[in-house]
Amino acid sequence: MVKLDDILHDRRMTLTELAERVGLTLANLSILKTGKAKAIRFTTLAAICRELNCQPGDLLEYQDK
């Protein structure tokens, strides 16, 4: 599970803004936000953490379905 919504809300940042900052398209970032992504590159994860000033664990949570 990707907890991007919560962190974006805390940082007062929109998805569009984050997409521009990390160099990802809005479409791809939406895929990540909605949990439809199959995989995430380390470079993408690092860029998001850099821009949101957070740790990977703040973004990702494992849920047993």
Place this chain on the structure above:
Amino acid sequence: MNDKPNDILLLAGKLLTIIMQFACVIGAAVIAGLALLAIFDPGWITSTGYESSLGNAEPIIGLPIFFLLIAIFLGSGFLFFRKLKEIIDTVGEGNPFDLENASRLNTMAWLLLVMQFLVMPATLLGTFLAPWINAREDMSMTIEMGPDVEGILMVIILFILARVFKHGAAMREDLEGTV
């Protein structure tokens, strides 16, 4: 990288496949015409100075079979170039690595294999028909014997390429959904 040379390449490839398909259709039309001529004007078969010891069996039996082999050969060729054009179209769309193309390459390999297998009986029939053809002034024939190494190599290459594209399609599918 400048895409323009690639566009010219794709255009040339498409044009060539269309020309080859057209050539196969023309070839089939010629064969059909000759077949009709043989049916409606049997004198065309026997009107030579050729003295057959087999009662004109060479053209009467050999020609229909020869025409059938050529028709299958041309049909296979037509399908081969149609598949190739479909692959070229996907390259132009920027989406060549899918299972459809793997399937097309596989089909192309089988079609080429069929064409390779047709060459031997056609050649043997050609030698059977040669005395009758030689007796005619309106026909001539050249027979080339020997294995077509390039053709066999092409069959192998196409089968391998089909597997490459199958793996490529699987890798592409894995990549989709990666951010």
